[in-house]
Amino acid sequence: MAFSVIVLAAGKGTRMKSSLPKVLHPIGGIPMVQRVINTVESLQASAVHLVYGHGGEQLKAALTGNNLNWCLQSEQLGTGHAVQQAIPYIDEKEDVLILVGDAPLIQAETLARLAAVKANCDLALLTVELDDPTGMGRIVREGDNIKAIVEHKDATDAQRQIKEINTGMMMMSGADLKRWLGNLSNDNAQGEYYLTDVIAMAAAEGKTIQAAHPDTASEVEGINNRAQLAALERALQARQAHALMMEGVTLADPARFDLRGNVVTGKDVSIDINVVLNGDVKIGNNVRIGPNCILTNCTIADNVVIEANSIIEEATVGEACTVGPYARLRPGAVMQSRAKVGNFVEMKKAILGEGAKANHLTYLGDAEVGAGANIGAGTITCNYDGVNKSKTSIGANAFIGSNSSLVAPVKIGDNATVGAGSTVTSEVEDNALTIARARQRTIANWPRPTKK
Template sequence: MPAAAIILAAGLGTRMRSAIPKALHKLAGRPMLSHLIASCEEVFDRIVVVVGPGMPALEKAARPHATVVQAERLGTGHAALQAEALLGDFAGDAAVLYADNPLIPPATIRRLLDRRAEAGLALLAMRPADPGRYGRVVLNADGDVARVVEWADATEAERGIALCNAGVVCAPAPALFRWLRHVRPHNAKEEYYLTDIIGLAVAEGQRVVAEEAAEADLAGVNSRAELAALEAKVQQRLREQAMAGGATLVAPETVFLAWDTRLGQDVTVGPNVVFGPGVTVEDGAEIRAFSHLEGCVVRQGAIIGPFARLRPGTEVGVAAHVGNFVELKAALLGDGAKANHLSYLGDATIGPGSNIGAGTITCNYDGVNKHRTEIGAAAFIGSDTALVAPVKVGDRALVAAGSVITEDVPADAMAIARGRQAVKPGRGFRGKQAAERRGAAPAPNGPGPVHGKES
């Protein structure tokens, strides 16, 4: 039977004190909404996301799936009913999920759909260590769901129930929308509660069942503290997956991974390394301490860091080296090439086997546009070189230290672009001191004044 997901994402996240819609706050570098959509895509035939007014960023994040606007925030039941405009003729099952419950795995959703086949309505429930203000699931003598009571409306006895509502429900779409149209705001908050459809289903003689799931899979986010707690759980899960896949994390608790980080076998990751989205590290590579990587590829056997930064669009070739305080952006560092110290290589292509000296900079931005620097194979770029793009340095070329390169350098050539050194005997620091003690004026063009203490 076909199935559709209705994802409620219109919440402002008032408790998060943020101008960003709650559903767009990130876990492991990915919006909560995107986590849930990814799970739903594995299960459902159609997905509709309910957003609030004036949320273009949220609508963009939902693409290519359809969105519908809840113009007034009148509660979860009212929000789910807005999807009828897009699913009114849908004959299959429809499940209502929440964007701030982002980590529900596909397997749990499938179990919910399977349970729905046994009854008129199914919901997800859990037994959290701290039930707190969750709605409570009240069962009848047969173990089926009699009703769900919100914490604000519950009696003390009902608040003592351990089984809590996770908020996710599933029913045939025609029945779901029929019940939603009959929900009334007769509660402490004067809102249209989604959970009220359970009482309506029971009143029709429908059987309602609860599918229990792990608290970790159903955890919700209503504050920044809860977001941080869930981030910690996600990171622990990602670290365990990375190590199970053959990577060594020297100090796992200090490594932060993105949802899509790919670490090959025998990769070693040092302490305090951060992976942003879009990183692939191939077998045998080493990422040393305090490095930051995002949107890049590190090929087999490469060494990165310590204190290196790889920005989006970067690819580091096989057995290449990127050393301390080196930053690469939209750069291709060829196989076996080295940039070991204190350099910025942006919008650059560096050929295999080339060596980039300390302090080298590709001057890629003219204030309006970005330009590329191309360095051939086995080239040697001396320390403290500025390569003013667009510029090309040929294979096996040598650029002398301290040069400012503004013109192409042919293959096998040497380029020197710096002021000529002039040596003035007797005019050094000690010579100047001796002249001052004699009361003589400094020699013309001699050293200027020296500030600071004498040693």
């Protein structure tokens, strides 16, 4: 049967103490509500209705590109009132899955399990058992059928012994949901309309109410403050690390690895401690990543070694390259196969050709370096004149001596040599030697200055 989804994301999140709407706080580098949306998209729902309120413009800007029906809850009058904002768009003939935008670790398999339960009952709840359910709404049953959700403050001593609690996520028919929401009352201490009241209505009608359960409690935990955000971040990272290891990735210490986005890995990948992967990262076969590296939106080919403390952002590293230690590849950097950059080398919008190397203390910006070229220590491409950026071209098998400054726009030919300490401002022809530095002068027996 077709079904649609309502995601509740209108809360202010005052306990986050932030100008950012709560559901936009990132977990694993992705806004928490986006994680929920990504999960339900994999279930091929007919529509996703997002109920929003606080920070609406920020939400719309952050979630652009999603196929969402935006439902404004201008006043926050409870969860039942929030769902009512989506009711005009609900088909009575379809089932409706209700989720919360601040429980980002919910998995598609769990929601599929909930849908399977709904196929055999009138109302399906996602519940979980907690060792300490204090403060939570308890699930009250008669046999296998759920009869009510009793809030902790209203529960009897016997009911408080119940460890099964409500998660706020449920599935029912559109017709039932519309009818029950129409009968909600705000006659309570908070003056709000509670979605959980539909459970009692369903029970009063003799409906069958069954439960599905997540694999772990962290899947259904909500986030209301920074401490809970941090706790679920670690739970997510543990889940992601385990999944990578099951795919054959070696993690030196799973507790000291962060994936803040998505990664595709080949075989025999080894990742040392304190490595962070951001955005979309693709890693080939037989890649070794040293400790304290940060990789962001980049592609790493087969047989690459990335030494400690290197940063790679929006760059491409070709097969059998070596990076670092302490190297930085900025956006637009491309290393072709077997190229090497060593310690304290920075590349930006530059191509380092096949087998070329810059082993240390070098800046290559807006540059193209030919195959087999050797860039000496302390070399910089002077690509910026304060207004415009210009290109440096270095030919195949060129040799650039240490401490050279190549003032762009400039071209160094194939097999050319630039002597150490040169400042090159004009073209160097193929096979030529260029030395552009002051003549050495020596003064014998020169008296050093003395302090007056």
